[in-house]
Amino acid sequence: MAESRALKVWFILIFLTIVSYGFAHMGYTGQVLVAIVLAGAWIKGQLIIDYFMGLKHVRMLWRVIVSAWLLIVLLAIGGMYFTYG
Amino acid sequence: MSAEIPLQATRIVVTNKKELPGDFAIWMFIFAELLVFGVFFLTYAIVRSNNIELFNQSQLLLDRGLGLINTVVLITSSYFVVRAVLAIQKNESTRCVFWLNLSIATGMVFIFIKIFEFYSKFSQGINLSTNAFYTYYISMTFFHFMHVILGLVILTAVMLKAKRGGYSAMDHTGVETGASYWHMVDLVWIVLFPLVYLMR
Numbered sequence: 001m002a003e004s005r006a007l008k009v010w011f012i013l014i015f016l017t018i019v020s021y022g023f024a025h026m027g028y029t030g031q032v033l034v035a036i037v038l039a040g041a042w043i044k045g046q047l048i049i050d051y052f053m054g055l056k057h058v059r060m061l062w063r064v065i066v067s068a069w070l071l072i073v074l075l076a077i078g079g080m081y082f083t084y085g
Numbered sequence: 086m087s088a089e090i091p092l093q094a095t096r097i098v099v100t101n102k103k104e105l106p107g108d109f110a111i112w113m114f115i116f117a118e119l120l121v122f123g124v125f126f127l128t129y130a131i132v133r134s135n136n137i138e139l140f141n142q143s144q145l146l147l148d149r150g151l152g153l154i155n156t157v158v159l160i161t162s163s164y165f166v167v168r169a170v171l172a173i174q175k176n177e178s179t180r181c182v183f184w185l186n187l188s189i190a191t192g193m194v195f196i197f198i199k200i201f202e203f204y205s206k207f208s209q210g211i212n213l214s215t216n217a218f219y220t221y222y223i224s225m226t227f228f229h230f231m232h233v234i235l236g237l238v239i240l241t242a243v244m245l246k247a248k249r250g251g252y253s254a255m256d257h258t259g260v261e262t263g264a265s266y267w268h269m270v271d272l273v274w275i276v277l278f279p280l281v282y283l284m285r
Contacts (some may be wrong), residue, residue, distance in 0.1 A: 002171075003168065003171060006164060006167045006168065006171065007164075009164075010160065010161065010164040013160045014157055014161075016159060017156050017157060017160065017278075018153075020104075020144065020154075020279055020283060021149065021153045021283065024149065024282075024283040024285075025149065025285075029285050030285075031285060033283070033285070034284050037279040037283050037284055038279070038284075040279070041275055041276055041279050044275050045272055045275050048163065048247075048268055048271055048272050048275065049272065051167075052163050052164070052166075052167050052268045052271070053106070053265060053268045053269075053272070054106045054170075055105075057103055058103050058104060058105055058106070059103075059104065059105075061119065062105050062112070063115060066119070066272075068275070069119045069120075069123060070272070072123070073123045073126055073127065073276060074276065075125070076126075076127050076130065077126060077276075077280060079132045080127075080130035080131060080133070081130065081284060082136050082273075083134070083139065084133075084134035085137055
């Protein structure tokens with residue numbers, strides 16, 4: 001990965017972190033906040049997996065294991081929040 | 086009947102897919118750690134579903150701003166580690182050490198902020214037995230905190246070896262191993278931060 005791409009990924013990660021924080025700080029709660037924050041966490045997590053951990057170009061199995069962990073954990077958390085509030 | 090395998094039946098599969106970066110053993114450790122943190126996160130969500138008001142009220146006492154700063158700090162530290170790996174891949178040991186030092190320094194900032202947060206909560210009389218929210222908040226963040234410390238120990242060992250010229254473009258598995266562990270610590274925080282500090 002080139003230095004410029006690493007910097008772009010860093011910028012997106014920081015931007016999404018501030019967006020998530022901003023929505024919570026503005027007083028958003030419930031399903032809207034949960035959906036925004038979890039979507040942000042998913043994008044950020046996948047960027048870290050692909051570009052920081054460098055799993056984008058390794059054997060599919062390894063990338064799938066870590067990506068599936070992220071998706072399953074976030075979906076399960078989202079499911080609990082959407083079901084019970 | 087001959088047991089020989091005909092030459093035509095043998096085939097070499099050529100692939101450009103790389104193996105995992107760093108030592109394979111660290112990845113087994115990373116997978117196990119992810120599993121443990123995953124269970125922690127899910128039990129937090131389950132316990133919260135039975136105590137929603139308690140969790141929402143208790144969460145208001147957390148300092149979200151410090152959580153935000155620590156997230157930025159950890160992501161930035163992870164970026165510095167990426168730069169360290171890129172540097173050693175180009176055989177630039179001095180630059181690799183420079184980026185590793187930056188990542189260790191930012192990791193230390195995370196540690197200091199977290200200690201301040203823990204101190205602040207403990208001085209308010211909040212501890213593990215205050216309520217279910219704080220049991221999870223303290224357990225999960227302290228468990229993660231210990232991983233940050235271990236990550237810093239690993240990065241420091243890697244940095245010291247790099248400083249002695251122990252890595253090169255041809256041999257830098259150790260740098261990738263330390264980097265992989267540090268990114269795992271970052272990945273876990275990416276889920277932990279919104280779960281504990283933001284979602285309500």
